[in-house]
Amino acid sequence: xxFLLSGFIKALHLLLNRDPSTWTAVAATLxxxxxxxxxxxxxxxxxxxxxxxxxxxGRRFIRTCVDxxxxxxxxxxGLVVYAVITSRGPLGEYGLLFTLSGxxxxxxxxxxxxVVALTASTVENMDSRLRLTLVSLxxxxxxxxxxxxxxxxxxxxxxxxxxxxxxxxxVGISMMVGGxxxxxxxxxxxxxxxxxxxxxxxxxxxxxxxxxxIAFAVNMSVSFLRRK
Amino acid sequence: xxxxxPLYQLHNVVHCYNDTRALSIDRMAxxxxxVTGLIGPNGSGKSTLLKLLAFAxxxxxxxxxxxxxxxxxxxxxxxxxxxxxxxxPYLLKRNVFDNIxxxxxxxKDTDRLVxxxxxxxxxxxxxxxxxxxxxxxxxxxxxxxxxxxxARLILEPEVLLLDEPTASVDVESAKLIRDASLAARExxxxxxxISSHDWHWLYEICDNLLHxxxxxxxxxxxxxxxxxxxxxxxxxLYAKNIGQKEKIFVSAPPEGKSxxxxxxxxxxxxxxxxxxxTSHFDNRLEGIITRMILxxxxxxxxxSIMISDLFFTVRLSGETVRxxxxxxxxxxxIRFQKDSVKWL
Ligand SMILES: Nc1ncnc2c1ncn2[C@@H]1O[C@H](COP(=O)(O)OP(=O)(O)OP(=O)(O)O)[C@@H](O)[C@H]1O
Ligand SMILES: [Mg+2]
Numbered sequence: 001x002x003f004l005l006s007g008f009i010k011a012l013h014l015l016l017n018r019d020p021s022t023w024t025a026v027a028a029t030l031x032x033x034x035x036x037x038x039x040x041x042x043x044x045x046x047x048x049x050x051x052x053x054x055x056x057x058g059r060r061f062i063r064t065c066v067d068x069x070x071x072x073x074x075x076x077x078g079l080v081v082y083a084v085i086t087s088r089g090p091l092g093e094y095g096l097l098f099t100l101s102g103x104x105x106x107x108x109x110x111x112x113x114x115v116v117a118l119t120a121s122t123v124e125n126m127d128s129r130l131r132l133t134l135v136s137l138x139x140x141x142x143x144x145x146x147x148x149x150x151x152x153x154x155x156x157x158x159x160x161x162x163x164x165x166x167x168x169x170x171v172g173i174s175m176m177v178g179g180x181x182x183x184x185x186x187x188x189x190x191x192x193x194x195x196x197x198x199x200x201x202x203x204x205x206x207x208x209x210x211x212x213x214i215a216f217a218v219n220m221s222v223s224f225l226r227r228k
Numbered sequence: 229x230x231x232x233x234p235l236y237q238l239h240n241v242v243h244c245y246n247d248t249r250a251l252s253i254d255r256m257a258x259x260x261x262x263v264t265g266l267i268g269p270n271g272s273g274k275s276t277l278l279k280l281l282a283f284a285x286x287x288x289x290x291x292x293x294x295x296x297x298x299x300x301x302x303x304x305x306x307x308x309x310x311x312x313x314x315x316x317p318y319l320l321k322r323n324v325f326d327n328i329x330x331x332x333x334x335x336k337d338t339d340r341l342v343x344x345x346x347x348x349x350x351x352x353x354x355x356x357x358x359x360x361x362x363x364x365x366x367x368x369x370x371x372x373x374x375x376x377x378x379a380r381l382i383l384e385p386e387v388l389l390l391d392e393p394t395a396s397v398d399v400e401s402a403k404l405i406r407d408a409s410l411a412a413r414e415x416x417x418x419x420x421x422i423s424s425h426d427w428h429w430l431y432e433i434c435d436n437l438l439h440x441x442x443x444x445x446x447x448x449x450x451x452x453x454x455x456x457x458x459x460x461x462x463x464x465l466y467a468k469n470i471g472q473k474e475k476i477f478v479s480a481p482p483e484g485k486s487x488x489x490x491x492x493x494x495x496x497x498x499x500x501x502x503x504x505x506t507s508h509f510d511n512r513l514e515g516i517i518t519r520m521i522l523x524x525x526x527x528x529x530x531x532s533i534m535i536s537d538l539f540f541t542v543r544l545s546g547e548t549v550r551x552x553x554x555x556x557x558x559x560x561x562i563r564f565q566k567d568s569v570k571w572l
Contacts, residue, residue: 129318135284136389137331137379138308147330151321 003201011206021182022191022203026210029187032100033168036107040115040167041160043108048119048159049145052126063120069113074106074172081106081177098179103187106173111163118159122152154226161222165215234296235260235387235419236281241290243276243443251276251443253290258421258436260295263413265430266423268440269453274423275315277440278389281421282312308335309386313393317376319364324349324375327364331383348382349375351411353404370397377405381412388412390422394429402426406433427451427541431523431530441487441572451541452495453572456486465566470513471536477510478569487572490540494568497533497542499552500559509563515540517558520549533560 014022051062083089085096085105096102130151134144149156171189178185180194188207195204236258243251251273258264258281266274280287283294283306291298294306311331319327328345332338346356352374359371367375373396380388390409394402406429412418424430430437439450458466458481467475468488478488500514515535523530529549533540540562544554554560 127318129314129316130320132279132282132284132312132314133318133320135307136282136310136312136314137334138304138311138383139330139334140304143334147320153321 007201007205010202011209014206022206024183025186025188025191032103036104036167037111037164039108040111044112044115045119048116049123052120052123066113066117070117074170077106077109078173078176098181098185100185103174103178106177107167111167114163115159119156122155126152157222237293239291241287244288249443253445256445260419261417262435263420263433265434265437266440272440273443274440275391278312278391282310282389283307311380311383311385312389313377313380315391317373319372321364324362325360328379328382344382348378351381351408352378370401373397374401381408384416385418387419392423394426428521431521435525452490454488470538474536478566482571485571489570489572490564492543494564495542496563498561500561503561510566511564513562515560517556517560519556
């Protein structure tokens with residue numbers, strides 16, 4: 001057990017001394033996961049609203065498809081994105097392989113179904129009196145969309161946090177599409193995998209601590225927002 | 229405030245929920261500036277009719293005209309002149325001020341906003357200082373109802389549709405809501421359509437009372453509806469037990485129908501001590517007058533008569549009331565023949 005404790009102490013050391021390789025991995029994680037979650041929200045909230053609010057033909061089927069996508073393994077997404085953006089793939093010319101943008105594409109594929117599915121079920125469970133109330137107060141289409149989303153803001157916040165957590169902690173996509181290149185596409189999770197493989201527990205634990213701290217900070221700010 | 233031409237005209241309107249017919253109206257008109265009351269038992273289609281009048285959705289069939297023009301597809305312009313206070317009011321998840329101001333904000337009409345919100349809240353008896361910045365969940369049921377009412381009043385609507393506005397509030401709040409509805413009519417010429425179980429209020433203020441039953445509209449005379457069960461007493465004779473010992477006798481109900489309508493004009497009323505003969509009526513029920521009210525539109529007197537646990541309503545001329553010395557508290561007898569009963 002000793003090596004765990006000494007690893008922990010050494011980890012604190014690394015963090016406090018601003019070990020550059022540790023902190024670049026942290027920065028890469030924040031950058032790529034925040035970018036992909038924002039893109040997923042921008043696309044996923046309206047899509048989820050449409051899916052949850054309107055009753056159209058084929059809606060059940062689409063819901064089932066989206067729910068299925070929730071179970072996509074990250075290595076599979078990694079594989080598909082790799083195949084598409086590798087130099088011989090259809091998007092090869094953009095040189096996205098082994099870049100943060102490449103990772104972001106995979107993470108958007110991971111997060112989008114989560115955002116869409118959770119938004120849709122939140123909107124589906126919305127109080128049936130809400131629409132009637134808004135219509136009777138004279139709300140137009142745009143007010144209807146925005147006010148409805150605002151009414152279920154806590155549900156949407158939970159969706160966003162769930163998706164963010166999933167994106168930030170995934171390894172498969174970052175590893176396969178990003179290639180774990182030091183100073184460049186190495187993220188917290190791929191770094192942990194590597195350090196552990198090398199027996200460098202301290203570095204692994206240090207990174208793990210950072211990940212937990214970020215998760216904690218995110219959840220704290222969410223519960224603060226809820227209370228407001 | 230002269231009631232003008234028709235504001236709404238409904239023609240062959242049918243509304244169904246999942247293939248079950250909830251409303252079916254051949255013809256109906258609501259004059260501008262009038263007060264229309266909707267009376268009917270639970271599930272008779274009152275809320276459905278009000279939602280259609282609020283243009284919340286299209287009727288399954290038929291047409292609704294607003295100021296002579298087809299009302300759908302609804303333009304926002306038309307919808308924004310009409311507002312509905314729903315049966316179970318819903319406040320948006322924001323504070324009371326923002327709830328009241330919402331309708332004005334979507335209309336981009338925010339001059340003197342604070343002043344107007346303050347006034348709207350005062351109308352329903354909610355002091356601004358105390359209530360404006362409470363959150364939506366920090367209000368009681370009755371306060372929620374009044375805040376929702378204020379959110380409608382602030383719009384100075386052309387039409388105000390009220391779905392049982394006084395059902396869940398105490399006497400004092402009910403009075404505030406009633407006064408506020410009439411004030412809207414006085415101040416802005418608002419046309420009112422009100423569904424309520426407070427018959428007395430409706431009789432008192434309405435120019436026009438519509439009775440809804442199983443989704444259909446009847447003009448008047450629908451007050452006395454009795455539901456089953458009807459017990460077989462003999463050949464073509466059925467009865468409903470009321471109270472301890474009294475029975476109402478009817479002839480056999482048609483297959484599948486169990487609601488009996490006793491038309492008002494077939495009821496005769498007489499003070500108990502003035503009754504000379506008790507024969508030749510199939511039904512003779514003893515009761516007491518609980519309330520009498522003047523219906524402004526017809527200048528008739530509406531009397532409520534309690535018979536065991538049932539209430540009967542009888543419409544009387546002032547002359548009859550005077551000659552029979554009828555008044556609340558007077559014991560009376562109601563009589564009618566079983567064959568005058570209609571089945572619904
Ligand atoms: N959303 C709905 N889906 C299915 N059926 C409905 C729906 N809303 C109302 N109904 C049905 O339509 C009929 C009329 O309902 P409505 O709400 O208009 O009655 P109401 O007169 O307002 O009754 P209450 O006095 O109980 O408020 C009822 O039989 C009801 O069960
Ligand atoms: Mg109703």
